[in-house]
Amino acid sequence: QKEVEQNSGPLSVPEGAIASLNCTYSDRGSQSFFWYRQYSGKSPELIMSIYSNGDKEDGRFTAQLNKASQYVSLLIRDSQPSDSATYLCAVPHDRMKTSYDKVIFGPGTSLSVIP
Amino acid sequence: DAGVTQSPTHLIKTRGQQVTLRCSPKSGHDTVSWYQQALGQGPQFIFQYYEEEERQRGNFPDRFSGHQFPNYSSELNVNALLLGDSALYLCASSSITGGGQDTEAFFGQGTRLTVV
Numbered sequence: 001q002k003e004v005e006q007n008s009g010p011l012s013v014p015e016g017a018i019a020s021l022n023c024t025y026s027d028r029g030s031q032s033f034f035w036y037r038q039y040s041g042k043s044p045e046l047i048m049s050i051y052s053n054g055d056k057e058d059g060r061f062t063a064q065l066n067k068a069s070q071y072v073s074l075l076i077r078d079s080q081p082s083d084s085a086t087y088l089c090a091v092p093h094d095r096m097k098t099s100y101d102k103v104i105f106g107p108g109t110s111l112s113v114i115p
Numbered sequence: 116d117a118g119v120t121q122s123p124t125h126l127i128k129t130r131g132q133q134v135t136l137r138c139s140p141k142s143g144h145d146t147v148s149w150y151q152q153a154l155g156q157g158p159q160f161i162f163q164y165y166e167e168e169e170r171q172r173g174n175f176p177d178r179f180s181g182h183q184f185p186n187y188s189s190e191l192n193v194n195a196l197l198l199g200d201s202a203l204y205l206c207a208s209s210s211i212t213g214g215g216q217d218t219e220a221f222f223g224q225g226t227r228l229t230v231v
Contacts, residue, residue: 043205043223043225044205044222046219093160093173094171102163102171
């Protein structure tokens with residue numbers, strides 16, 4: 001049974017700071033990793049995907065992957081109040097495919113950016 | 116271009132009743148997946164439909180069933196409702212590429228089901 005774990009939070013950071021969100025996964029064979037953002041009462045939205053060890057940057061977001069440690073993180077630079085949401089880490093149900101829509105989600109980390 | 120649409124948005128049912136939730140995928144998508152998200156939890160994969168057949172199923176009892184129509188829309192049916200079935204039910208659509216991989220999935224806004 002694959003598992004994805006995250007600190008549930010809430011994580012509070014001041015506006016302009018770096019928010020660091022962490023995730024660990026149980027299946028050493030997982031190849032793809034996703035970060036979703038979910039605003040309260042809304043549906044999840046894919047914001048980052050990462051497949052190789054190291055860092056992947058997209059605007060203010062950086063995803064970091066360490067397969068040896070089975071650890072993936074999301075950094076949000078210059079955090080804004082609009083970043084306040086729950087961030088969900090996910091891995092594909094089928095490790096052999098980049099299955100965006102059959103994924104195992106972690107419980108999510110609630111982020112609050114304080115103005 | 117309409118995204119993924121779900122209906123109804125909210126629903127209240129009594130324990131033991133049956134419920135049907137509906138999902139229309141994003142234009143150009145042919146695959147529909149259903150998730151259950153309990154309050155404070157991440158979404159849990161229920162099953163996926165492609166070519167009108169269930170492709171894969173998560174760890175949910177047979178009370179949860181589904182259907183996909185020729186126009187790719189889908190229904191989720193839950194029989195003998197339990198209080199624990201109260202959750203946000205999300206539908207996600209995608210399409211299968213020529214290489215067998217799934218494209219990015221887009222989620223609908225969900226149906227909030229309350230069982231009393």
